[in-house]
Structure formats: structure tokens, C-alpha cells
Amino acid sequence: MSPNSITFLAVLVLSILIMVLIDRLLRPALRGLLEQVVALPAATEFYLRAFAIVVVFVALAAALGTHSDLKDGARFMEYVWAIAARLQEAFQNLFAVLLVYVGLSTVLLATLRRRQ
Amino acid sequence: MSNEHYLIVSYFVVGLVSLCLGIAVYRVLRTPFAAIAEAATGRLRSRVLTRALGIFMTLAAALGFLSVSYTEKGCMSYEAVVKNRDYLVQVNQQQLQRTADWTVAAVFLWCVVVLICLLALRSAQADRHDKT
Numbered sequence: 001m002s003p004n005s006i007t008f009l010a011v012l013v014l015s016i017l018i019m020v021l022i023d024r025l026l027r028p029a030l031r032g033l034l035e036q037v038v039a040l041p042a043a044t045e046f047y048l049r050a051f052a053i054v055v056v057f058v059a060l061a062a063a064l065g066t067h068s069d070l071k072d073g074a075r076f077m078e079y080v081w082a083i084a085a086r087l088q089e090a091f092q093n094l095f096a097v098l099l100v101y102v103g104l105s106t107v108l109l110a111t112l113r114r115r116q
Numbered sequence: 117m118s119n120e121h122y123l124i125v126s127y128f129v130v131g132l133v134s135l136c137l138g139i140a141v142y143r144v145l146r147t148p149f150a151a152i153a154e155a156a157t158g159r160l161r162s163r164v165l166t167r168a169l170g171i172f173m174t175l176a177a178a179l180g181f182l183s184v185s186y187t188e189k190g191c192m193s194y195e196a197v198v199k200n201r202d203y204l205v206q207v208n209q210q211q212l213q214r215t216a217d218w219t220v221a222a223v224f225l226w227c228v229v230v231l232i233c234l235l236a237l238r239s240a241q242a243d244r245h246d247k248t
Contacts, residue, residue, distance in 0.1 A: 004202075008209075038234055042151030046230055049144050050223050057223075061216035064209040097220065104227050111235060 003070035007079065011086040012063035019059040019094070023052060033105070037112050047108075051101060058097050062090030119198045123186075130208050131181055134215040138177025141219055142170045149230065156233035156240075165233075169226060176222035180215035 030051065034044040068082035117125075149169055153162035186197050186207055197203065 040152065040155065040234065040237070042148040042155070043230060043234055046145060046148035046152060047227065049148060050227050053141055053144060053223055054220050057216040057220050061213045061220075064213040064216070100224055104224070104231070108231055108234075111231070112238060 003072065003074050003079070003082075004068060007068045007070060007082045007086070008063060010079070010083050011090070012059075014083070014087060015059035015062045015090045018090070019055045022094070023055050026051075030105075033109075037109050054097050054101065055094075058093045059090065062086065062093055065089060119201050119204060122201065123198060123204055126204065126208050130211050131178075134177045134181035134211065135174060137212075137215055138174040138219060139170075141177075141223065142173040145169065145173075145223070145226070149226070152230055152233050152237075156237040165229075172226070173219065173222055176218040177215050180218035181211045183214050183218075184211045 027048065031044060031048060034047050035041075038044055038047075063086075065086065068085075070078055070082055146166060146169065150162055150166045153165040156162075157165065184207060186192070187194070
């Protein structure tokens with residue numbers, strides 16, 4: 001297995017684990033909030049599914065962006081640095097995506113609450 | 117497998133995978149979206165909106181795939197592209213990455229469409245409430 005494949009797999013597994021953790025942590029609260037605000041089960045379902053898709057695709061994009069210049073016989077810490085650099089990108093993307101989602105939820109909350 | 121053979125096979129396989137990703141996202145979102153659209157706009161318009169969702173998601177995925185250039189917009193020759201297998205793999209990864217990026221952007225856009233549908237639904241409900 002080439003160093004690039006090892007880095008790719010490590011970043012893929014780590015990104016998926018982190019995204020699943022974030023999804024698990026946020027989902028119950030998000031569901032409660034959406035149920036209260038939108039008062040339409042289909043809309044709650046849509047926003048939750050959209051959230052899951054976004055999180056999965058961010059993890060996928062982060063792993064696919066992995067391309068390190070590691071040579072055969074690279075040392076352990078070189079692998080760690082390569083993975084850390086990719087994870088930094090993954091977190092950056094996740095941060096941007098969560099920011100957009102929070103913005104969207106705020107607009108949803110503000111506009112629909114006012115109408116209630 | 118020669119690099120040229122790999123280039124041809126991987127291009128079409130990755131293209132197909134990208135399209136399948138777009139269709140998969142559409143299928144995941146279709147049922148709740150159709151219900152929202154029907155509640156907000158009625159059956160006929162909801163069908164149009166649901167089809168638009170499908171076309172949009174597939175187009176976003178295809179756009180992501182097509183936005184990656186093997187020759188870096190004409191800066192590299194075909195021979196230089198084919199010479200390096202690592203480069204070919206990297207481009208395939210980039211194609212899938214762009215597909216994911218464009219799909220995420222499209223999903224966010226449709227979240228806004230749903231918000232507008234919900235607002236329309238609320239307005240209609242408020243009007244009905246005022247009349248009674």
C-alpha cells in the first residue's frame with residue numbers, strides 16, 4: 001500500500017468518525033428545534049436529511065482532497081503531519097458548512113416565529 | 117493496465133459515480149420535499165418543483181465533475197497528462213471532491229427554496245385563519 005493510500009484511508013475514516021459524532025450530537029436538538037419552528041414533519045425531515053447529506057459530503061470531499069507527497073519509507077510523524085494537514089482542511093470546510101446551516105436555521109427561526 | 121487505458125476507464129467511471137451521487141441526493145430529499153411542496157403550492161406545482169430538484173441535483177453533480185480540467189485549461193499536453201498515473205488518480209479525486217462541493221451548495225440552495233415554501237404555507241394559513 002502506498003503512503004498516499006494510507007493517508008487517504010486514515011483521513012477518510014477519521015473524517016467520517018468526526019462527522020458522525022457531530023451529527024449524533026446535534027441531531028436530537030436540531031430535530032426538537034425544527035419540530036417546534038416549522039410545525040410540518042416533512043420540513044423537519046427535509047432539513048435533517050439535508051444536514052446529514054451536507055455532513056457526509058464534507059467528510060467525503062475532505063478525504064478526496066487528500067494528496068500528500070509522502071515517499072515510500074516515510075516516518076511515522078510524517079504520516080501524522082500529512083493527516084493533520086488534511087484534517088485541518090476538513091474542519092475548515094465543516095466550519096463553513098455549519099456556519100451556513102446555523103445562518104439558515106436563524107433565518108428560519110426568525111421568519112417563521114414572527115409569522116406565528 | 118496502461119495509463120491511457122486507465123484514463124479512459126476512470127473518466128467514465130468517475131463521471132457515472134458523480135451522476136449517481138447527484139441522483140442519490142435527489143432520492144434522499146425527494147419524499148419530504150414533495151410533501152412540503154404539495155402542502156405549500158398544490159399538487160401540480162409540487163410535481164414541477166420536485167422534478168426541478170432532481171434536475172438541479174443531477175446538474176450540480178455533473179457540473180462538479182466537469183469543472184476539473186486534466187490539461188489545466190490547456191497548459192499541459194495530452195502526453196504529459198497520460199505519463200503520470202499519480203496525477204490521473206489525483207484528478208479523479210478532485211472530480212469527486214468538486215462533485216461533493218457543488219452538491220452541498222445545491223442542497224443549501226434548496227433549503228432556501230423550502231424556507232420560501234414554508235413562508236408561503238404560513239401566509240396561506242394566516243389568510244384562512246383571518247377569514248374564519
